[in-house]
Amino acid sequence: MNDKRHYRFALISDIHIDRENGGKNIYFIYAERNLRRALRVIKSRGCDFIVSAGDQVTNASGADEEWRLYRSIIDSSGYTGRIYEALGNHETRSAEYGINTLGECISDFISCTRLDDKAVIRKADKPYYIMTEPVFGDVFIFMALENGVSTNSIDNFSDEQTDDTEAAVERYTAQNRRIFIIQHANIYAYGAGDDASSPAYEGALRIADKDGRVFKNNLRFKNLIEKYREIIWLSGHTHVDLADNLNYSDNGSRSCHMLHIPALCGATRVISDGSGGHKLDRGFYDSSSQGYIVDVYSDRTVFTGIDFISDTLLSEYTYIINKKK
Numbered sequence: 001m002n003d004k005r006h007y008r009f010a011l012i013s014d015i016h017i018d019r020e021n022g023g024k025n026i027y028f029i030y031a032e033r034n035l036r037r038a039l040r041v042i043k044s045r046g047c048d049f050i051v052s053a054g055d056q057v058t059n060a061s062g063a064d065e066e067w068r069l070y071r072s073i074i075d076s077s078g079y080t081g082r083i084y085e086a087l088g089n090h091e092t093r094s095a096e097y098g099i100n101t102l103g104e105c106i107s108d109f110i111s112c113t114r115l116d117d118k119a120v121i122r123k124a125d126k127p128y129y130i131m132t133e134p135v136f137g138d139v140f141i142f143m144a145l146e147n148g149v150s151t152n153s154i155d156n157f158s159d160e161q162t163d164d165t166e167a168a169v170e171r172y173t174a175q176n177r178r179i180f181i182i183q184h185a186n187i188y189a190y191g192a193g194d195d196a197s198s199p200a201y202e203g204a205l206r207i208a209d210k211d212g213r214v215f216k217n218n219l220r221f222k223n224l225i226e227k228y229r230e231i232i233w234l235s236g237h238t239h240v241d242l243a244d245n246l247n248y249s250d251n252g253s254r255s256c257h258m259l260h261i262p263a264l265c266g267a268t269r270v271i272s273d274g275s276g277g278h279k280l281d282r283g284f285y286d287s288s289s290q291g292y293i294v295d296v297y298s299d300r301t302v303f304t305g306i307d308f309i310s311d312t313l314l315s316e317y318t319y320i321i322n323k324k325k
């Protein structure tokens with residue numbers, strides 16, 4: 001075991017800044033407070049950067065005010081490192097209601113996340129991009145749910161994004177680089193973030209529609225993570241609490257490593273639906289705000305759960321992923 005840490009980052013998801021109707025209908029009531037607290041904790045714990053796995057904003061009635069608030073919380077936090085965000089389903093939600101177009105939502109995401117060409121490799125106007133850790137060369141592929149908010153009933157990725165992702169994974173695997181994929185939505189009845197044998201969450205990405213018609217690029221994504229099992233795929237979306245013990249899976253070594261990140265705005269719990277299945281308890285609790293502190297070494301990546309409210313590492317939720325030599 002080599003014990004000199006290469007770098008440390010904070011891993012969060014589902015911040016959900018919420019200013020619906022100018023703040024009259026706030027659903028994610030702790031979002032703003034929890035982001036402020038998390039940034040304080042992340043700064044004090046010496047993280048080199050932050051990865052945020054999507055749903056930074058809620059966007060039920062347009063996201064302008066939410067993006068402004070998001071930026072102002074970060075800018076006034078004292079945290080000066082970079083934040084790399086993935087595009088989740090909520091970033092494009094107002095397009096579903098005809099308030100904005102999909103293109104407007106995507107361009108807001110690109111401008112408000114402020115990642116310029118020096119920080120990432122991105123094609124013009126695309127919400128997906130690649131970041132390379134500058135010292136050790138680990139690769140972070142940020143995918144985007146670019147086709148809209150209805151995650152469970154569409155093909156979520158363009159041909160171009162899927163082609164680019166496959167090519168990048170092939171190229172960096174050949175170079176024996178460590179690869180993280182940040183892709184917001186879990187796959188229904190599969191992997192981390194929910195009970196795969198009895199899912200509680202209907203909003204997950206599907207491989208086929210109700211009539212069995214395959215969503216081609218969703219399937220290509222699933223095939224990719226089954227072919228390249230050294231990938232570490234980081235998702236959010238179900239918001240599930242670390243205490244539910246559903247946040248890591250590799251499908252019994254039949255897929256890549258899949259790690260789910262609980263919602264920073266307050267985690268959900270998987271509970272019984274009273275008829276043999278599961279549902280999500282979406283109640284908000286003052287003390288719930290979780291993520292991970294991630295320590296990267298030459299031979300392993302260590303994800304340690306963290307409670308941002310009490311600033312406590314949750315060592316019982318530690319996931320160690322060894323790197324193949």
Ligand SMILES: [Fe+2]
Nearest residue numbers: 014055237239
């Ligand atoms: Fe979310």
Ligand SMILES: [Fe+2]
Nearest residue numbers: 055088089237
């Ligand atoms: Fe989501």
